[in-house]
Amino acid sequence: MFNVEDIRKDFPILSRKVNGKPLVYFDNAATSQTPQQVIDVIVDYYSNYNANIHRGVHSLSQEATDKYEQARKKIQTHFNAKFSHEIIFTSGTTHSINLVANGFSSILKQDDEIIVSALEHHSNIVPWQMLCERTGAILKVIPMNQEGELVMADYDKLLSKKTKLVFVNHVSNALGTINPIETIIKKAHEAGAAILVDGAQACPHIKPDVQALDVDFYVASAHKMCGPTGVGMLYGKEEWLNKLPPYQGGGEMIAEVTFEKTTYAALPHKFEAGTPNICGGIAFGAALDYMNAVGFDVIAKYEHQLLEYATEKLLEIEGLKIYGTSLNKTSVISFNLEGIHPYDVGTILDKMGIAVRTGHHCAQPIMDYYKIPGTVRASFSFYNTKEEIDSLVSAVKKANMMLA
Template structure:
């Protein structure tokens, strides 16, 4: 049985006040909150076996190494990767994207084409623009429609023998649109292109199966799914990871070093130079355990209820416009009040203890498409309640009254 009140007891921060009001945390697309089980894993590491990994012969190092590599295996199983060495620990989604983009610098040439979508976060646009500048490749864009959906017929036209890479987000952080990534992957493979999927917004809501998707690269961040900041994951097919050169040089990623020549370690260490965020990796594993304990089907069902409830309630407010009305959507409602800047709405809501995100959400091309400066974004997680949605609606009505 899914019991949201019971689940809320696992999150200490949900019981605090902001500006004298009970916290209503609706900024989950930016970062999720952390359950006590993950906090305990962090405290346990620093309290009992804090040591560097892989290189030590002493007991603490071995314990830390075992816990860190066990976390890698948990992540492998969660995403159904074929091998644990296909899981590369990163500092987050942005790091994973840049690692792949850097690797492709040596594989692309002038005349090659890479495709991005109009729904991307800046972190899945800028690294590819930089790659094009270095390689001479051309960047093409899958357009979107007014509902916030990608136009697949236009994607089909963009694909050609020149296409080498396609990269899209699984779910739009600004609008909540769930993209048809299986179709995108399959069509790209027909022309021999590799595909990277930005899963930062999907992994809190969906349990991706990278083998079933047949995706070449998949990236995500721990802090979006109840884990710590500064930790993330790049999944890459073994063949592709072997083709890409190392992203950084240093300790851990080497096999042999001489002043004449250095040879590199095998996967995954080839891409994990230096001392990693050991505690972060272990805590990421704990977060995955926690979310799987609740169950992703139960999470998805409950969050869909919240989405429908919030959409209906907010739509009743005169002058409120929702952006992103795709039929396939996750628990994000992005909206504006007519004639009122989203920042001003967010400021009023904060005074009422309601945390939302305002602005362009690092997705400025989307806002340019709609010809708006930004939106107010309420993003829901499995620990939010319909009562909190009601508080949001009341707050938006008050903001409208005060600012009109």
């Protein structure tokens, strides 16, 4: 049985105070909190077997290597990749996207077309703009509607024989919209294009099956999933990873090096130059263990209850508008109070111990579409409570009174 109070005991930070008030942490879409079980794994690594991996014959190196590769296997199992070498450790989602974009620099030609969506985070816009500048490819955008959903009829019109790549997020970080990626992937493949899905915002709420989705690339970050910052993963189909050139050169990613010629290591090491975030990778695996023990079906059900409750209570506040009203969304609410800048609202909420995100959320085109400077974003996780939502609603009402 899911008991949120028992879950909260696993997260030491949730017992602290901010500005003299109990912390209410509603910035989970930026970074989730870390349970003691994962913190213990990090401490254990540095206390007992801190060593470089893959290169040493001594016991500490072999132990660290085993733990790191076990974590890769955990990620493979979690995402249901066919092979463990299809999982590449990176520093996070942005690194993963740039790795793929760099690889396609050698594949795209002048006037090839790539498609992104209007709901993207900047890290899934800028690398493709840079790629187009390097190759002469053309960037096209799937538009959005007032509800914060993609206009799929326009996606059909954008696809053509010139389309080589499609990039779309699984879930919008700014609005919480869950995109119909199954349909997007299927149509991209029918057009002969490869597709990358940015799963950074989906993976804390949904357990993707990359084989069932038939996606070519899928990326995620550990720090959105109860893990540490500075580590993430790129899933890529074996045939695509073999086509792409290495992203960086250095130790670990080589087979043979001479001054005349270098040959590259097999997957996954071809894309993992240098000493990796060993502890981070191991802790990523531990975070997946923790979330799977809670259960993603349980998490999704509980978070949906929080979303419905918060939506109902916030909409009772005069002058409050929610942006992103898709029926299919995760536990994210972006809102504004009429005539009040979101930064000012966020500052008052912080004084009451409530952590929310304000601004454009690295999704400026979305804010431009709505003709607003940004929003206040409250994003909920499975360790949050309805009582915390009540505190948020009370604080927003107070901010509305003070700033109106």
